[in-house]
Amino acid sequence: MKLSLASLAALASCLLLGATLASCSSAGDTASASQESSAAGSAVPELSGTLTVFAAASLKSTFTELATAFETAHPQVKVSLNFDGSATLVTQITQGAPADVFASADTATMAKLSEAKLAAGTPVDFASNVLTLVVPPSNPANIASFADAAKTGTKLVICAPKVPCGAAAQSDATAAGLSLQPVSEELSVTSVLGKVTSGEADAGLVYVTDARAAQDKVTTIPLGLASPTVNEYLIAAVSNSAHADLAAAFIALVTAPEGQKVLQDAGFGAP
Amino acid sequence: MPALVLLSRRSPRRESRNFQAVPRWIFLLAAVGALFIVLPLLGMVAKVDWAHFIPLVTSEASVAALLLSLKTALASTTLCIIFGVPLALLLARTRFTGQGIVRALVLLPLVVPPVVGGLALLYTFGREGLIGSSLQLLGIDIAFSTTAVVMAQAFVALPFLVLSLEGSLRTAGQHYEAVAATLGARPSTVLRRITLPLVLPGLISGSVLAFARSLGEFGATLTFAGSLQGVTRTLPLEIYLQRESDPDAAVALSFLLIAVALVVVVLAYRSPRAPRQATP
Numbered sequence: 427m428k429l430s431l432a433s434l435a436a437l438a439s440c441l442l443l444g445a446t447l448a449s450c451s452s453a454g455d456t457a458s459a460s461q462e463s464s465a466a467g468s469a470v471p472e473l474s475g476t477l478t479v480f481a482a483a484s485l486k487s488t489f490t491e492l493a494t495a496f497e498t499a500h501p502q503v504k505v506s507l508n509f510d511g512s513a514t515l516v517t518q519i520t521q522g523a524p525a526d527v528f529a530s531a532d533t534a535t536m537a538k539l540s541e542a543k544l545a546a547g548t549p550v551d552f553a554s555n556v557l558t559l560v561v562p563p564s565n566p567a568n569i570a571s572f573a574d575a576a577k578t579g580t581k582l583v584i585c586a587p588k589v590p591c592g593a594a595a596q597s598d599a600t601a602a603g604l605s606l607q608p609v610s611e612e613l614s615v616t617s618v619l620g621k622v623t624s625g626e627a628d629a630g631l632v633y634v635t636d637a638r639a640a641q642d643k644v645t646t647i648p649l650g651l652a653s654p655t656v657n658e659y660l661i662a663a664v665s666n667s668a669h670a671d672l673a674a675a676f677i678a679l680v681t682a683p684e685g686q687k688v689l690q691d692a693g694f695g696a697p
Numbered sequence: 698m699p700a701l702v703l704l705s706r707r708s709p710r711r712e713s714r715n716f717q718a719v720p721r722w723i724f725l726l727a728a729v730g731a732l733f734i735v736l737p738l739l740g741m742v743a744k745v746d747w748a749h750f751i752p753l754v755t756s757e758a759s760v761a762a763l764l765l766s767l768k769t770a771l772a773s774t775t776l777c778i779i780f781g782v783p784l785a786l787l788l789a790r791t792r793f794t795g796q797g798i799v800r801a802l803v804l805l806p807l808v809v810p811p812v813v814g815g816l817a818l819l820y821t822f823g824r825e826g827l828i829g830s831s832l833q834l835l836g837i838d839i840a841f842s843t844t845a846v847v848m849a850q851a852f853v854a855l856p857f858l859v860l861s862l863e864g865s866l867r868t869a870g871q872h873y874e875a876v877a878a879t880l881g882a883r884p885s886t887v888l889r890r891i892t893l894p895l896v897l898p899g900l901i902s903g904s905v906l907a908f909a910r911s912l913g914e915f916g917a918t919l920t921f922a923g924s925l926q927g928v929t930r931t932l933p934l935e936i937y938l939q940r941e942s943d944p945d946a947a948v949a950l951s952f953l954l955i956a957v958a959l960v961v962v963v964l965a966y967r968s969p970r971a972p973r974q975a976t977p
Contacts, residue, residue: 513941566824581841586924588942609841610923611930613938621923625825626840 474502477672478524480515481507482531482659483616484555484635488692489529495688496679503672511614512536512590519544519664526667527676529659531555532590536660546670549662552680554695555633556654557594560622560644567628572649575629576604583618583627586611591618594655595631601651619644633657638693658697738955745952746945753949761927762935763953769843769931770911773850774858777907781858782900786888788859789866807856814852815920822848823921845922846929850911857910858903865899866892905965909958 477496481489486509493505508515508525512535519525520542528545529552530536539545561569567580575582576599584606585592592611599606612618615632622630623643637646661680663673679685690696746753753759787793788800806814822829822839829839839845873895877887893900915933922929924938932954939947 511941517941517944583923586938588938608925610925612924613919613934617919617924620920624819624823626819626823626923 472502473500473672473675475669475672476504476506477526477669477676478506478508479527479529479676480519480523480525481509481527481529482512482515483509483614484531484633485509485529485659487639488689488694491688492676492679492685495684496676499679500675505676513538525664526669526673527661527663529661529680531659532657533660534590536662539662539664544665546663546665546667546673549660550677550681551658551697552661552685553659553689553697555635555657555659555693556695557591557598557631557649558634558637559629559647559649560619560632560637560640561629561647562622562625562627563642563645564625565645566625569629569647571647572598572602572651573604575631576606578607580607581609581626581628582606583610583612583621583630584608585615585618585631586613589613589615590657591615591631591633594657597655598631598649598651601653601655602649633693635693656695659694741948741951741955744948746949749945750949750952753946754953756946758926758930758935758939759946759950762930762932762950765843765846765927765930766912766932769846769850770908772847773854773911774904774908776847776851777855777858778900778904781855781903781907782862782893784855785859785862785866785903786892789863790871803859804856806853807860811849811853811914811916812920815849815917818845818849818852818917818921840921841923841925841929843922843928846918846931849917849921850914853914853917854907854910857906858900861903861906862896862899865896865903868899869895902965905961909961909965912957912961913954 479489479493489507489509493507496505497503510518512530512532515525515528516530516535516538519528519539528536528539530539530549536545536549540549559569559572559575561567561575567574569575569580574580584595587593587596589612591614595606609627610621612621615636618627618630619632619636619640621627622632623640629647634646637644661677663670663677667673680689686696754763784803788796788803819826821827822832822845824830824833824838824840832839839848869892873891874887877891878884882890913933914931915937918929918931919934919937924930924934930938932950936947936950936954939950
């Protein structure tokens with residue numbers, strides 16, 4: 427009786443711990459398994475396995491499209507995507523998350539990966555993004571310019587200065603000679619967009635790509651700055667990746683004309 | 698096993714003290730469960746930069762967030778008491794059609810993700826919401842205000858108070874209330890002189906839990922109220938913001954929040970026994 431109970435407990439704890447371990451390593455296992463099978467199948471080494479891409483949240487639609495294109499070009503390859511704030515992702519990678527490629531929305535965050543000696547080679551600049559003013563389609567505060575949005579009483583929502591889009595908002599305001607009086611400093615650019623699309627805010631500062639993705643849920647008003655703050659997007663392979671060949675091929679796709687077209691169709695600027 | 702039963706029949710009081718009610722393997726699983734909660738807390742404490750702890754938690758932004766959190770949590774707990782006590786009384790002491798549905802709905806915020814609660818509040822009290830658009834005409838603007846924070850907190854904390862108090866009311870029973878009523882006490886007098894003093898420990902623990910839940914509220918606040926220092930950026934929002942730029946400050950503030958929560962939980966944990974002692 428005692429023995430069986432003890433083994434039951436052991437089994438339960440194995441299941442508990444095992445489930446997490448299995449989920450952690452499953453990506454690697456399937457990758458090596460399919461690599462073996464393809465090596466046996468054809469003489470020419472074809473790309474195969476699972477490529478894990480960690481990318482900034484603003485790249486969600488474009489990188490999803492590019493991943494599908496990559497999988498179509500390489501049928502043996504499965505692309506696993508993880509989108510979040512760049513800073514969150516770089517923390518996850520330095521804490522040991524299994525990423526093969528990292529794409530950040532600014533240079534400062536990519537620098538953190540390089541500092542941790544986890545960036546393979548020099549990160550490549552592949553796109554750029556600038557801020558724009560968005561208002562709800564009804565435009566309750568009758569905003570026609572950046573200066574209107576900075577007026578007292580206007581419910582302007584921006585990113586917090588510590589978040590990249592907030593830093594860009596501050597420097598754009600300085601460039602325009604305006605002092606912003608936001609009613610809320612959101613923690614992510616998607617929250618800013620949400621406050622505008624839901625009609626809570628009179629205006630918000632978001633990236634042009636976010637504004638374009640929101641389609642007719644917002645009206646876009648250009649900031650009209652001579653030299654707006656430009657966020658550079660960088661991509662790099664993670665140095666301890668087991669799939670360096672896949673990572674290099676994916677980065678090549680992103681920087682190739684095909685990848686650039688997808689990015690620029692979504693509103694990204696050239697690198 | 699049969700021997701144990703015999704023994705306990707012979708002298709129930711002594712045996713009940715020595716009798717081990719749970720099998721040993723339960724201890725092992727319980728220990729895994731407890732460690733699962735405690736280890737991450739230890740992991741966080743180990744990360745605290747003690748040398749800079751005081752400067753980190755006393756920065757202007759941190760103090761503003763802490764004060765706002767305490768202020769809003771107190772306000773939302775007060776709201777929970779004002780509206781939660783009557784709810785708990787109705788659920789525990791009366792019978793009406795649809796009572797089961799009312800209870801399920803009141804407890805819903807316990808299981809609904811806070812971000813969903815925040816969206817629900819937004820589409821109700823927001824500028825273009827169900828009620829918000831009418832409030833707007835009256836000149837009442839809830840969005841981006843401290844009021845919105847208090848509402849988000851009360852929304853998620855109310856079930857804690859109702860659940861806790863309803864349990865206490867049921868455990869306390871209606872014996873004394875019935876006696877008071879036969880002696881001619883009016884319902885309001887019974888409530889004030891008998892019922893509430895009897896379930897006071899339950900009310901306190903429920904309030905403390907509601908306060909703790911308000912203090913930790915994040916998702917609904919972020920979705921409904923926004924984030925501005927001193928107005929809507931409570932401690933959890935400040936931690937989330939600091940986490941990217943200044944992890945040390947985030948850890949220090951997290952420790953502060955855990956310490957406050959621990960004090961609150963320890964206070965609340967002692968009281969559930971009290972109502973049982975009060976039962977005749």
